[in-house]
Amino acid sequence: xxxxxxxxxxxxxxxxxxxxxxxxxxxxxxxxxxxxxxxxxxxxxxxxxxxxxxxxxxxxxxxxxxxxxxxxxxxxxxxxxxxxxxxxxxxxxxxxxxxxxxxxxxxxxxxxxxxxxxxxxxxxxxxxxxxxxxxxxxxxxxxxxxxxxxxxxxxxxxxxxxxxxxxxxxxxxxxxxxxxxxxxxxxxxxxxxxxxxxxxxxxxxxxxxxxxxxxxxxxxxxxxxxxxxxxxxxxxxxxxxxxxxxxxxxxxxxxxxxxxxxxxxxxxxxxxxxxxxxxxxxxxxxxxxxxxxxxxxxxxxxxxxxxxxxxxxxxxxxxxxxxxxxxxxxxxxxxxxxxxxxxxxxxxxxxxxxxxxxxxxxxxxxxxxxxxxxxxxxxxxxxxxxxxxxxxxxxxxxxxxxxxxxxxxxxxxxxxxxxxxxxxxxxx
Amino acid sequence: xxxxxxxxxxxxxxxxxxxxxxxxxxxxxxxxxxxxxxxxxxxxxxxxxxxxxxxxxxxxxxxxxxxxxxxxxxxxxxxxxxxxxxxxxxxxxxxxxxxxxxxxxxxxxxxxxxxxxxxxxxxxxxxxxxxxxxxxxxxxxxxxxxxxxxxxxxxxxxxxxxxxxxxxxxxxxxxxxxxxxxxxxxxxxxxxxxxxxxxxxxxxxxxxxxxxxxxxxxxxxxxxxxxxxxxxxxxxxxxxxxxxxxxxxxxxxxxxxxxxxxxxxxxxxxxxxxxxxxxxxxxxxxxxxxxxxxxxxxxxxxxxxxxxxxxxxxxxxxxxxxxxxxxx
Numbered sequence: 001x002x003x004x005x006x007x008x009x010x011x012x013x014x015x016x017x018x019x020x021x022x023x024x025x026x027x028x029x030x031x032x033x034x035x036x037x038x039x040x041x042x043x044x045x046x047x048x049x050x051x052x053x054x055x056x057x058x059x060x061x062x063x064x065x066x067x068x069x070x071x072x073x074x075x076x077x078x079x080x081x082x083x084x085x086x087x088x089x090x091x092x093x094x095x096x097x098x099x100x101x102x103x104x105x106x107x108x109x110x111x112x113x114x115x116x117x118x119x120x121x122x123x124x125x126x127x128x129x130x131x132x133x134x135x136x137x138x139x140x141x142x143x144x145x146x147x148x149x150x151x152x153x154x155x156x157x158x159x160x161x162x163x164x165x166x167x168x169x170x171x172x173x174x175x176x177x178x179x180x181x182x183x184x185x186x187x188x189x190x191x192x193x194x195x196x197x198x199x200x201x202x203x204x205x206x207x208x209x210x211x212x213x214x215x216x217x218x219x220x221x222x223x224x225x226x227x228x229x230x231x232x233x234x235x236x237x238x239x240x241x242x243x244x245x246x247x248x249x250x251x252x253x254x255x256x257x258x259x260x261x262x263x264x265x266x267x268x269x270x271x272x273x274x275x276x277x278x279x280x281x282x283x284x285x286x287x288x289x290x291x292x293x294x295x296x297x298x299x300x301x302x303x304x305x306x307x308x309x310x311x312x313x314x315x316x317x318x319x320x321x322x323x324x325x326x327x328x329x330x331x332x333x334x335x336x337x338x339x340x341x342x343x344x345x346x347x348x349x350x351x352x353x354x355x356x357x358x359x360x361x362x363x364x365x366x367x368x369x370x371x372x373x374x375x376x377x378x379x380x381x382x383x384x385x386x387x388x389x390x391x392x393x394x395x396x397x398x399x400x401x402x403x404x405x406x407x408x409x410x411x412x413x414x415x416x417x418x419x420x421x422x423x424x425x426x427x428x
Numbered sequence: 429x430x431x432x433x434x435x436x437x438x439x440x441x442x443x444x445x446x447x448x449x450x451x452x453x454x455x456x457x458x459x460x461x462x463x464x465x466x467x468x469x470x471x472x473x474x475x476x477x478x479x480x481x482x483x484x485x486x487x488x489x490x491x492x493x494x495x496x497x498x499x500x501x502x503x504x505x506x507x508x509x510x511x512x513x514x515x516x517x518x519x520x521x522x523x524x525x526x527x528x529x530x531x532x533x534x535x536x537x538x539x540x541x542x543x544x545x546x547x548x549x550x551x552x553x554x555x556x557x558x559x560x561x562x563x564x565x566x567x568x569x570x571x572x573x574x575x576x577x578x579x580x581x582x583x584x585x586x587x588x589x590x591x592x593x594x595x596x597x598x599x600x601x602x603x604x605x606x607x608x609x610x611x612x613x614x615x616x617x618x619x620x621x622x623x624x625x626x627x628x629x630x631x632x633x634x635x636x637x638x639x640x641x642x643x644x645x646x647x648x649x650x651x652x653x654x655x656x657x658x659x660x661x662x663x664x665x666x667x668x669x670x671x672x673x674x675x676x677x678x679x680x681x682x683x684x685x686x687x688x689x690x691x692x693x694x695x696x697x698x699x700x701x702x703x704x705x706x707x708x709x710x711x712x713x714x715x716x717x718x719x720x721x722x723x724x725x726x727x728x729x730x731x732x733x734x735x736x737x738x739x740x741x742x743x744x745x746x747x748x749x750x751x752x753x754x755x756x
Contacts, residue, residue, distance in 0.1 A: 122713045123715055124716065143755055144756065146756065148716055149685045149716040150753075
């Protein structure tokens with residue numbers, strides 16, 4: 001009797017997973033907890049250990065296919081004689097495992113997630129196979145998200161990289177389909193060009209950024225902040241902080257702390273829009289997303305839950321932990337879900353000001369830019385202080401410019417005037 | 429009158445083709461109820477008695493089995509009879525002559541039996557259940573009988589000429605609804621249109637509409653309407669039902685990867701079932717969705733105008749079906 005191994009739930013919000021690689025072949029012995037396959041969800045690649053011991057009898061989902069959580073992935077059990085497997089599958093055995101060993105058909109869901117994989121027509125399968133098109137990467141334009149012949153043909157045309165002089169591929173002639181933005185096709189790579197395949201993460205980032213800009217009318221504004229007070233505290237506490245915490249006391253922690261307070265003062269900034277329900281959901285907690293660069297290979301946004309309940313030290317620790325997790329690749333999809341507001345921190349890499357794209361479904365995003373010493377008016381005198389620009393992009397559907405400006409002023413005043421030393425404990 | 433505008437109607441095209449063949453071949457003669465003095469139930473043969481005389485335009489008693497059998501015998505003896513049924517509905521009276529005598533003869537004996545059966549068919553004239561039927565499906569089942577269904581004046585003439593010249597029995601189904609509803613600028617070409625050749629009457633890329641007779645005109649209207657939505661419909665006029673031009677059908681569906689079949693005859697075991705089955709056999713691996721049929725309801729054709737309109741395919745249903753197939 002064989003056990004059926006099903007797609008595990010890799011996070012609360014995860015409904016599908018893509019089998020990226022089988023680490024064992026059919027016939028290989030497998031022990032409990034042996035790495036069995038790699039699964040990719042939207043942002044996380046996970047190695048899945050085997051929950052059973054035995055022999056890998058059947059791989060039921062080929063590499064590259066995306067299946068629902070709970071879909072049968074493989075059968076693992078005692079080695080069986082040739083032919084026995086089918087007999088066992090066909091027999092109306094009382095054991096539930098046998099009943100499940102019949103390979104399930106993909107179930108078409110009412111709203112297929114993106115590609116309508118469950119219903120591929122003969123022509124779609126044939127064209128994709130002949131031209132080596134990855135159907136998982138195609139967004140179906142059919143009424144139910146189904147991939148139509150025209151979708152595959154468009155993908156083939158894109159893959160063929162037509163000559164630069166060729167006009168852009170015509171949009172498929174289909175009614176009741178939202179207009180497809182024109183695809184600009186770059187010139188084919190020349191001898192001094194290098195074509196790099198886009199990683200799954202780059203594709204995901206691309207899709208989300210385009211989608212966010214499409215649905216949300218972005219407005220950018222900014223505020224200049226004098227970080228002299230923050231700098232004073234950092235200078236006095238940094239050695240002790242490093243000794244106690246094993247990490248440096250960054251500007252980001254101060255900004256995050258001040259932002260949490262400002263979000264509590266302006267709850268509409270910490271909200272999510274639901275245009276279908278015609279509601280704006282105010283979150284009376286701050287789940288703070290922090291954008292973390294992964295060595296320029298991509299960007300993830302781990303979420304610090306209930307960040308408004310943490311003091312400066314707690315936030316600094318949480319930011320550190322999130323960054324470590326992200327860089328170590330040990331985060332789970334749940335670590336990336338549920339943000340209510342996001343801070344991105346390009347400051348350490350320079351840059352005077354920046355206009356980030358909102359991390360949906362947030363209503364706003366804050367960017368912390370480079371801190372540099374420059375002249376600023378203090379009273380009637382000119383002083384040279386560490387200054388920065390906080391950039392702020394917001395969804396104009398959610399609130400208006402007055403709110404944005406008041407939020408930024410609140411943030412600036414907190415950074416400039418708060419008694420930061422008190423948060424860290426007075427140095428005796 | 430179309431003649432005054434210089435146009436040739438569907439009905440006039442049939443008359444012209446009859447005159448042309450009768451002038452060209454003295455073996456061609458007409459027989460049927462009221463084809464002589466009355467000029468035919470729909471006036472297709474008006475004036476032909478005076479022109480060709482009673483030996484070549486024969487008024488028959490009201491007995492389809494009798495004059496059909498007579499025509500079959502005449503054909504066996506070397507003449508080329510054109511039999512007119514007043515309404516296609518009455519052709520069932522001559523079932524035995526057509527099926528057991530006529531359709532088997534050439535196969536059984538090697539003797540040609542060049543007879544043409546003209547039958548005005550179809551609904552939409554408020555003529556009720558026994559004067560509105562489509563008869564193509566049951567005759568299409570019979571080996572040995574060719575069936576043509578012209579949709580335009582040009583094809584009405586060209587296919588009738590081919591039917592008369594064919595050495596096998598040909599059932600020529602003329603649309604009485606189209607008789608006076610469409611016309612083309614004259615003069616009409618009197619070149620034969622080959623039996624067994626379909627025609628792409630509008631090119632398209634998204635979905636193929638496979639149809640004949642009245643359906644061709646509805647299909648062209650639907651295609652024009654859908655073009656405004658960016659849906660490109662290819663309309664294929666089958667023109668001949670037996671033998672079916674599978675090559676043209678398959679080329680079209682292989683191109684568009686979607687097929688809708690349209691006819692006025694009742695859906696159940698209508699000719700659309702044969703077309704749909706043929707498409708899936710020939711084109712399955714190129715299909716992007718199921719082959720869909722649009723057809724009349726499985727009821728007798730009602731006399732009430734409102735009910736008749738509901739019983740046979742209308743433009744909105746054709747448009748919405750094509751749209752659904754093209755975009756789903």
